[in-house]
Amino acid sequence: MNYTDYKADSLELTKKVREKAEGDFIDLPIGFTHYKCEGEGTNWAVLVHGYATPYYIYDKLAEGLVKDGYKVLRYDLIGRGLSERIKAKYDPALFVRQLEELTEAIIGDAPFYLFGTSMGGTITTSYTAKHPDKVKKLVLLAPAGMEFDYPFYMKLAKIKGLGELLFKIIGGKTLTKGCASEMIYSGDEVADEYRRQFAECIQYKGMVKATLSSLRYTLLNFKESEKGYEGTGKTNVPVLTVWGTADKTMPYYQAERMKKFLPQMKLVSYEKSGHIFVYDEGDRTLETVLPFLKEE
Numbered sequence: 001m002n003y004t005d006y007k008a009d010s011l012e013l014t015k016k017v018r019e020k021a022e023g024d025f026i027d028l029p030i031g032f033t034h035y036k037c038e039g040e041g042t043n044w045a046v047l048v049h050g051y052a053t054p055y056y057i058y059d060k061l062a063e064g065l066v067k068d069g070y071k072v073l074r075y076d077l078i079g080r081g082l083s084e085r086i087k088a089k090y091d092p093a094l095f096v097r098q099l100e101e102l103t104e105a106i107i108g109d110a111p112f113y114l115f116g117t118s119m120g121g122t123i124t125t126s127y128t129a130k131h132p133d134k135v136k137k138l139v140l141l142a143p144a145g146m147e148f149d150y151p152f153y154m155k156l157a158k159i160k161g162l163g164e165l166l167f168k169i170i171g172g173k174t175l176t177k178g179c180a181s182e183m184i185y186s187g188d189e190v191a192d193e194y195r196r197q198f199a200e201c202i203q204y205k206g207m208v209k210a211t212l213s214s215l216r217y218t219l220l221n222f223k224e225s226e227k228g229y230e231g232t233g234k235t236n237v238p239v240l241t242v243w244g245t246a247d248k249t250m251p252y253y254q255a256e257r258m259k260k261f262l263p264q265m266k267l268v269s270y271e272k273s274g275h276i277f278v279y280d281e282g283d284r285t286l287e288t289v290l291p292f293l294k295e296e
Contacts, residue, residue, distance in 0.1 A: 003192060006199035008172020013082065013204040021082050023055075028101040030094070031084035035075035035102065039066035043136075044107050045293075047074040048099065050118025050144065051219055052211050053179050053276070054081030056197050057117065060282025061289075068290060070113070073106055076201075077123075079214065085206025090213035092224055095123040096130065103134070113293055117141040117278050118250060122218055122225040129231025138232065139289050140241040140265075141278045145225035146254040157215055164212065171208045182248060182274030185281060194279070229261035239265045240292040242285065244273030266292070 018025050023036035036055065045065050047058045055074040062072045076083040078098050079090055088094055114135045116124030121143020128135045157163040179198045180191040239262050245252045255267055268288055270277055278285050
């Protein structure tokens with residue numbers, strides 16, 4: 001099926017759907033979570049995706065980490081992908097709770113390498129500030145969290161009532177079409193398949209509402225996000241940040257402000273790369289992060 005054949009918010013996410021899905025599910029206190037474990041290594045890497053695109057955004061990076069000997073855990077944030085849609089305020093505390101419950105259930109007490117892309121940057125820094133003993137190193141890929149000049153539609157979405165109407169009418173189509181808009185180096189066929197996977201998930205009821213709530217209470221909740229960055233900056237956890245200079249979703253200029261919160265941050269800039277280079281330039285991303293993980 002083409003991505004345009006799917007209709008947002010049209011189907012129930014049922015037990016039968018979960019049984020047919022790739023990966024696994026775990027019934028956490030916060031809700032059913034869709035996850036995938038790969039690799040046979042002893043060093044864990046936990047990959048946290050961003051605002052809307054589910055864990056498949058890490059397909060290429062996960063494959064490379066597994067080949068290099070890491071054991072990789074990635075999952076769909078609550079409210080998107082094939083994880084449960086719950087009635088809650090989708091703020092950083094909610095996402096940190098999911099990350100806590102999942103890693104405790106799958107990994108136990110062992111520390112791990114932690115990755116966050118886009119809104120995953122806010123989630124992983126909030127987690128790291130709270131659990132610095134659990135995080136060996138933190139990798140941020142085009143992270144959200146710093147205040148920026150966000151587009152007009154986001155300003156409208158913050159308005160109660162208007163935001164709900166806006167997302168109900170055009171939210172599904174806009175999110176699906178836009179999820180691959182910054183794919184610069186991959187061809188149309190790859191971009192369409194990327195959108196198709198997204199559309200397959202957003203057809204299940206509740207994801208559109210969850211993304212609206214996440215926009216209001218996490219993505220644009222700069223004061224709360226900055227607490228996580230500031231807290232992480234006070235730890236001894238090494239931090240690598242990779243950012244594309246042509247990023248239109250999370251503009252590159254935010255990196256300067258981020259340095260003030262994360263004095264230990266090492267910044268690597270990708271000239272002319274967009275927001276989803278972790279997928280669009282998977283091999284390049286892997287070549288950047290592996291040396292950082294192995295540094296003594």
